[in-house]
Amino acid sequence: MSQGATELSQPRRVPEVAIRLLGTFVLEVDRCPVALPTGAQRLVALLALRGRTGRSRVAGLLWPETEERRALANLRTGIWRVNKTAAGLVVCEHGVVGLGLSPVVDVDRLVARSRAVLGGQESPEPEPDLGTGELLPDWEDPWLDTERERLLQLHLHVLESTAARLAASGRYGMALEFALAALRVDALRESAHRAVIAIHLAEGNIAEVRRAYDACRRTLASELGIVPSPSTDALVAGLAPRALTG
CATH class of the missing domain: 1.25.40.10 (Tetratricopeptide repeat domain)
Known part of the structure; x- marks a missing residue:
């Protein structure tokens, strides 16, 4: 078998992706921070928090004051910019947008840990500051309000x-x-x-x-x-x- 055929038969390696939303937005690919434009950051953050969402809904949340046609065009541009940096991170299928590559999201880990504590499944050494990191504090996007309230109430409980x-x-x-x-x-x-x-x-x-x-x-x-x-x-x-x- 030729070298080219051998290379084609090898499975494509999936990069390690981590997304940090508590504090400053950070996207890491294979443990290296990568830069994204502001609009692309917001697209990744929204999908990381809300999961798979319809295209029109995503466009409306991210560009609420823009007509739908233009908002959808912005969304296409945002998807292209994200995937140019981290190929396959944003997936759009059958009108639904979501994250690929199984990223590790700090908010997901925090929620899982908090639920384990509330359910008595985990008894860590006391950490009164568990969950005190604020969700993207420098962002003023209205769609973040419910996400912040959710994390706040979970933290208090x-x-x-x-x-x-x-x-x-x-x-x-x-x-x-x-x-x-x-x-x-x-x-x-x-x-x-x-x-x-x-x-x-x-x-x-x-x-x-x-x-x-x-x-x-x-x-x-x-x-x-x-x-x-x-x-x-x-x-x-x-x-x-x-x-x-x-």
């Missing part, structure tokens, strides 16, 4: 769930680290306030319970004009009223 698990095992100091981290992310989140109150109660620190409850009440009143919910009040229902009101 991981913090609260881990706080509860650590408190149940008697690791109150680390439990507070997670509960307070949730409050730093969203000071109006009443469930995070409840987590802090519950940990102080478990430790028997009534003075801390008072401060945490009063902080919750003041924050909700000043920012939202509401009072703590029955679930929060129930945590402290057995304490003397004076201990809570001063």
Whole structure:
């Protein structure tokens, strides 16, 4: 068999592709960063976050103020530019656009890790900063709003769930680290306030319970004009009223 025939019979090597979306957009091919124009970056990011999507939908999300014909032309150009840099990364079949080459996406890894923690399938060493990287913070694209909210809520649930698990095992100091981290992310989140109150109660620190409850009440009143919910009040229902009101 000739050398040319041997080369043709060998399977084509698939490059290793990694996409980073937490922080600055980075596309790596075989561990080397590659540059993409802004529009092409947004195409890759959208597909990495939403998966296979119809051509018209992709075009409408990326170029919402452009007529459909022009937006679809922009999409074709974007696909060509991406594949010129990383051949086969964007695939368009039967009117549906998606990512090929099975890229490793940091958001996917974060979501999988967070779900494992929430499901009790993974008990890592406590990491209060798990998931704190912001999703493409310098981008102002409206289609990112729901993706950011999804990651934010997942992050907060991981913090609260881990706080509860650590408190149940008697690791109150680390439990507070997670509960307070949730409050730093969203000071109006009443469930995070409840987590802090519950940990102080478990430790028997009534003075801390008072401060945490009063902080919750003041924050909700000043920012939202509401009072703590029955679930929060129930945590402290057995304490003397004076201990809570001063």
